[in-house]
Amino acid sequence: MPQAKGEKHWIIPDGYIPPASSGSLESHESVCVLNVSSEEALLHFTIYFEDRDPIEDIPVVVPPRRTKHIRTSSLAKNGASIPAGVPYAIEVRSDIPVIVQYSRLDATQAENALMSVVAYPVK
Amino acid sequence: MPQAKGEKHWIIPDGYIPPASSGSLESHESVCVLNVSSEEALLHFTIYFEDRDPIEDIPVVVPPRRTKHIRTSSLAKNGASIPAGVPYAIEVRSDIPVIVQYSRLDATQAENALMSVVAYPVK
Amino acid sequence: MPQAKGEKHWIIPDGYIPPASSGSLESHESVCVLNVSSEEALLHFTIYFEDRDPIEDIPVVVPPRRTKHIRTSSLAKNGASIPAGVPYAIEVRSDIPVIVQYSRLDATQAENALMSVVAYPVK
Amino acid sequence: MPQAKGEKHWIIPDGYIPPASSGSLESHESVCVLNVSSEEALLHFTIYFEDRDPIEDIPVVVPPRRTKHIRTSSLAKNGASIPAGVPYAIEVRSDIPVIVQYSRLDATQAENALMSVVAYPVK
Numbered sequence: 001m002p003q004a005k006g007e008k009h010w011i012i013p014d015g016y017i018p019p020a021s022s023g024s025l026e027s028h029e030s031v032c033v034l035n036v037s038s039e040e041a042l043l044h045f046t047i048y049f050e051d052r053d054p055i056e057d058i059p060v061v062v063p064p065r066r067t068k069h070i071r072t073s074s075l076a077k078n079g080a081s082i083p084a085g086v087p088y089a090i091e092v093r094s095d096i097p098v099i100v101q102y103s104r105l106d107a108t109q110a111e112n113a114l115m116s117v118v119a120y121p122v123k
Numbered sequence: 124m125p126q127a128k129g130e131k132h133w134i135i136p137d138g139y140i141p142p143a144s145s146g147s148l149e150s151h152e153s154v155c156v157l158n159v160s161s162e163e164a165l166l167h168f169t170i171y172f173e174d175r176d177p178i179e180d181i182p183v184v185v186p187p188r189r190t191k192h193i194r195t196s197s198l199a200k201n202g203a204s205i206p207a208g209v210p211y212a213i214e215v216r217s218d219i220p221v222i223v224q225y226s227r228l229d230a231t232q233a234e235n236a237l238m239s240v241v242a243y244p245v246k
Numbered sequence: 247m248p249q250a251k252g253e254k255h256w257i258i259p260d261g262y263i264p265p266a267s268s269g270s271l272e273s274h275e276s277v278c279v280l281n282v283s284s285e286e287a288l289l290h291f292t293i294y295f296e297d298r299d300p301i302e303d304i305p306v307v308v309p310p311r312r313t314k315h316i317r318t319s320s321l322a323k324n325g326a327s328i329p330a331g332v333p334y335a336i337e338v339r340s341d342i343p344v345i346v347q348y349s350r351l352d353a354t355q356a357e358n359a360l361m362s363v364v365a366y367p368v369k
Numbered sequence: 370m371p372q373a374k375g376e377k378h379w380i381i382p383d384g385y386i387p388p389a390s391s392g393s394l395e396s397h398e399s400v401c402v403l404n405v406s407s408e409e410a411l412l413h414f415t416i417y418f419e420d421r422d423p424i425e426d427i428p429v430v431v432p433p434r435r436t437k438h439i440r441t442s443s444l445a446k447n448g449a450s451i452p453a454g455v456p457y458a459i460e461v462r463s464d465i466p467v468i469v470q471y472s473r474l475d476a477t478q479a480e481n482a483l484m485s486v487v488a489y490p491v492k
Binding site (some may be wrong): 034101105114115 | 295363
């Protein structure tokens with residue numbers, strides 16, 4: 001039985017959904033999670049802003065032995081979601097260890113730009 | 124009461140404000156800080172150069188349970204700020220643990236380029 | 247005799263082979279490995295997907311005192327390889343410590359985009 | 370007297386000097402070092418390749434309380450330097466702790482692409 005690996009708590013300070021797209025691709029961010037274990041991982045996302053209270057504890061499930069690449073625009077709770085064009089930050093908590101990476105594709109211009117970081121693991 | 128998480132001391136060796144912009148976006152860098160705690164965080168930035176003494180201890184406040192995405196061009200002390208087109212480095216000290224990420228948008232050309240790193244935590 | 251340095255287990259959650267290329271460069275990803283030791287390193291790659299079982303234990307050799315920049319599209323086992331345009335994740339195990347970085351060149355548009363991360367070391 | 374911070378040994382597996390430039394910027398890589406201490410730091414770079422022996426121990430000095438952004442194309446020893454268009458890897462050793470980040474500007478196309486990582490600290 002493959003064991004869970006990684007950490008249970010991850011932080012991404014630089015979140016931003018580009019408000020515009022042009023060219024053939026759409027601007028978006030992905031939070032990419034890998035669950036190497038034979039158990040399901042239950043994650044909770046908290047979204048922090050500069051000028052308002054956080055959106056807390058949005059649940060996401062990652063099946064055993066699977067990756068999930070989660071579009072941040074799909075995260076929602078009680079009708080609240082992340083607005084485009086606003087600086088924010090992401091906290092991910094998981095009930096078992098997982099590994100988390102964040103990537104952004106900015107297609108504001110016709111030609112796209114990419115950035116990626118492995119999230120900061122809180123130990 | 125949510126507890127502070129992260130580290131109190133962070134380093135970003137590659138700072139550079141692109142001197143030119145074209146297209147619809149402006150070249151800039153952001154130092155993105157997340158304070159997950161219920162207390163205010165008081166940060167001090169020190170800016171290092173290749174050929175002159177550092178600009179020391181520029182204060183920045185990050186409110187409780189908030190993120191702040193700080194444009195490096197806004198950092199100033201006693202009339203001294205970071206010139207564009209010059210290689211420099213950033214040191215961030217905080218009175219409570221926070222998490223720090225650095226991102227650069229280079230819009231020198233009409234189409235933009237992005238890079239990002241989680242800052243190096245000094246432990 | 248130079249000793250092995252780094253870790254034996256590395257994770258990259260955000261794998262994606264862009265399906266299209268235009269301009270003078272071809273879209274691709276590289277897993278870049280450095281073996282500083284005087285012994286050969288034997289690596290095994292496992293590829294995780296969102297909706298199907300992993301491709302397990304694809305072997306790769308990195309000679310002593312050499313780097314190897316491995317195109318993910320070249321990884322294959324029993325006729326199975328990584329399809330383009332599909333989100334996936336990468337696990338690298340090595341019999342001796344090595345260091346692993348992941349980079350993607352996206353040339354979907356005529357102008358290319360780059361992203362890179364040092365892989366997450368499992369300790 | 371400010372104390373040295375960081376690590377004495379850093380690795381960057383993905384080195385590559387793009388062979389071509391177009392547009393207003395030149396393709397290049399920078400190894401960005403910060404020395405926060407009041408002492409000079411003496412670094413030695415070793416360059417690893419896929420198919421030949423390393424170039425060992427290229428010396429670089431970083432003055433006290435300064436950053437240095439080193440173009441990899443400037444690294445040379447006994448007439449040997451890093452060829453463009455060839456995959457390689459970088460090892461940095463320092464006599465006192467420093468912090469190391471690696472960034473690449475690819476201007477192969479008219480519009481540039483950027484990537485950056487904090488180097489891997491060997492502890």
